[in-house]
Amino acid sequence: MAKDLVASGNTVIGPSILINGKLTGDEDLTVRGRVEGELTLTRTLIVEPSGVVKANVAVKNAVVSGVVVGNIQATESVELTHEGRMVGDIRAPRVIIVDGASFRGRVDMGELPPGRSLPERSTPRTQLRPTVRSLPAPPPRPAAASATPTRPGNVTAVTAVRKPGGMPGIVRGETARTPPAPPAPPVMAAGAKKKVVLKKKK
């Protein structure tokens, strides 16, 4: 039975296996168990749903269906599938985060020549946003991460994310933000403050 896997030529870390240390290689690696430490491959890393990787990862491609805690640097692509959960920074020219994936960290797709890259990247990015939106309790970071290339403001991005079209969302985010801020000081002035204090004493 071991021979069958041998024939496939891929490395598999089984579900009960724990590797603690440094792992390097020039072939595809499938993780169903745990790998902790450092992971460097010139090919593809596949973290299956049962797999846990707590490591700094440098690979060509990464497909995460399990759990990754650590930074991933890929020369080609990083994909978080609907079962994937990750905390850490991603650095890769192509980053795919599908609906259902959970991610907290930064995304850096690097610098791309403006003319060529925009049409290519605009398609995946519109797919990206719903993913981040659908997260149950997204801290500002994931939204910021996927949105950083377009917009700098984190808060705006989070609220804007609700709508598929970028423009109305942005307007909302800003309107939502601006009204509370200016009215607040005048209301709080004079009598209002005293009332607040009294309530606290009770």
Place this chain on the structure above:
Amino acid sequence: MANTVIGSSIVIDGEISGDEDLVIQGTVKGKISLRESLFVEGSGVVEADIETQNVEIAGRVTGNIQATDKVELKADCRVVGDVKAPRILIADGASFKGNVDMDTKER
């Protein structure tokens, strides 16, 4: 499917532990502890202390081997280190240097 394979281009420097069979075609340095069988194939290089139930070695191993059941040194293997197990098999053609201890029950 519960098998773990370390492919021929893989190098692991550290510790491997687990409860399933492990096949090594690549290089492992450090320590290996399993509750099942370890297979070091012809291309496999292990520089580690090994604690398992069974070991089958066709590749190179440098380090001490302790098995609760059996250690099998196959033809063409090269092993340097002490071997301790109730059953130890050394095939014709195997190269081995180290102590053999089959007397595990007394310890």
